[in-house]
Amino acid sequence: MPDAEIIAIGSELLTPQRVDTNSLFLTEELNSLGVEVTTKCIVGDDRDRLADTVHRAVRRSQIVILSGGLGPTEDDVTRDAVAQAIGRKLVYHPEIAEKLEQRFLQMFRKMPEINRRQAFLVEGAEMLPNDRGTAPGQWIEQNGAWIILLPGPPHELKAMFQRQCMPRLERRVPKQYIETLVLRVAGMSESDLDQTIAPVYKKYENPVTTVLAHAGDIQVHLRARCSTAVEATALLAEVGGQIDLLLGDRIYSRNSDPLEVVVGELLKKHHSTVAVAESMTGGGLADRISSIPGSSQYFLGGVVTYTKDMKIALLGVPSEFQAVSREMAQAMATAVRLKMGATYGISITGNAGPTADEGDAPVGQVYVGVADASGATVAERQFLGDRPRIRAFTGQMALDLLRRHISKSF
């Protein structure tokens, strides 16, 4: 089985503030082919040092992936360093320059002269088109090793790797079968979940089980590696089935879909719509729901009533209600549902901190309301953490309440 090394380029990745996350994505993709990553390096914008690093990597690993340093400026040294490391020239490709010029024209702009640098490929390299940016990637073969140059911005790198590199690797790498099952769970703490399912997963060395937690959202990854696809699938079904039994409807997704997708699919299935009234999450819930392509089929919109006056003015809630209270959440959910003519209304009110004034609700106190034609129910929760974490927990809680509400109704 071939090994891989990953080299990230950029002086900004050597500061105390930044980590390289592209390599996590690349590792996951490579692992899915059965390829292990044996070394990762981060090198600054220094041509000689990078050339030295590439030179060593190519001698000891079959697959060498570089990310970053393909931009148009002086400090983008990857093209030069790779050419130097493997003793080839850089070749100018007028057809790439022309494509770049067209891209700029589409934005009604003239291409800056320095972008011509991006039309240079290492001699013999295959060009990897970039749908999402100006820097083309490169695929180079050298003494049986594959050297892959990818742009640094994650959304460009991901698309290019998945569309251009994975098919090439799949054809070249001997087939192993790795199957992954991802169960996603809301409304449990990581340690509660682990205590619940550890008796099952500890019985198995294969699949490998990993539990990842993030603000009210837990992912259980089961990774089976077998010599046939049927074996891997059967093994996942055996272990996944036992975990499923223990967690029940706390599992919201069995295919790694996030909660906003699961809720969207439920709403579409039942020809229902939703509208939201948020205060403390400030638009974050609407943002999550509407981030999904096609969400206009079921998402009508929302109001962000960030002050109590706005709750009164926009939603007509009684002025004697406390801003953060059960009554307020109930009134907001009911009002936004009626006002927008939606099947469901969701409301969020609470205090995300960082402070609570005299008479305010304590930091982390949250009320979430869900209204439908038969009335509104409200759930209360007290979250710990800083402002972004409390906001994230609350959005997750609201979406999960809606999911359970819809599932119970049908």
Place this chain on the structure above:
Amino acid sequence: MPDAEIIAIGSELLTPQRVDTNSLFLTEELNSLGVEVTTKCIVGDDRDRLADTVHRAVRRSQIVILSGGLGPTEDDVTRDAVAQAIGRKLVYHPEIAEKLEQRFLQMFRKMPEINRRQAFLVEGAEMLPNDRGTAPGQWIEQNGAWIILLPGPPHELKAMFQRQCMPRLERRVPKQYIETLVLRVAGMSESDLDQTIAPVYKKYENPVTTVLAHAGDIQVHLRARCSTAVEATALLAEVGGQIDLLLGDRIYSRNSDPLEVVVGELLKKHHSTVAVAESMTGGGLADRISSIPGSSQYFLGGVVTYTKDMKIALLGVPSEFQAVSREMAQAMATAVRLKMGATYGISITGNAGPTADEGDAPVGQVYVGVADASGATVAERQFLGDRPRIRAFTGQMALDLLRRHISKSF
């Protein structure tokens, strides 16, 4: 000035779930001495590969720091690999073994036989005591280079580095000062910005200039390294001043604050408030504004009118207006401002994709409106990219329009 390389050891750091964070702490400490980190590597528990990596690092860098792989088990390979890399033997130190035995006795346990491995030092190494764990560190000098072996657990590594290594480094490293200036710019492409400021920053090797771009948000980092703090500050003022002149009011922040903080400060300063009406960004703009603690002082709220019907019902815009049009943006900004009683109203309408139906606006077409007491102005833009990117660009554009609008008004 000496340079440093950091090598993290551990196969678990090569999985898709884990990043090495020890190196961020070490980088911050080293930077405070004026020492730059030029390369970071992560190597699995593989003795030969690690020895190769150390061998190369020692030849090119003055300071080489290794973290992890000092435990008692078979896969703790750091001691052996370093000895192999620099051609020395490992030497057993009975006094270290005795200390380890005492440590176990304090926990009422007998030391497992394998822990004796932790009593081996590279020949000639100075032992670095570990207050928080069993693995002692090592300080090795080789041909003028310093090789530092630290344990992997962050709380052990941090304490050992701060107490044992920093004092040694401070005595040996000539004193230097590093100051950083971060300028943030909106509304320019990375290449336009680089063409504009390269003539200035290319004249200087010190400070080092790095340009980072992310969806309509560009950061210019200037890092000065001088022998006194006053010199560093003066140098940044000299170079920063010239760049400032070229970019003018396209610079929105000179202290690394993000745009939502800058806009918030402007609104507070002028005792003004803002309300937003979004369609295509679906709450993302409100979410960004309200993510800032204390934003309730100036953010009244917003509406997310995700369908045209909602634009009509909530904002009372004329039904004959196209959903994505200049008139619509103007009407939405005016209406939300009046409805919420805000100083400023911002509106966003556009098509974030992924598709445009017959008669729809093309993907990436965006109108942003800003209304105040004297009326509303609208800006139009055509963005390229996928749905999240178009949404991010648009939010940035809207905040920057508001910033310029407020700055011009006073």
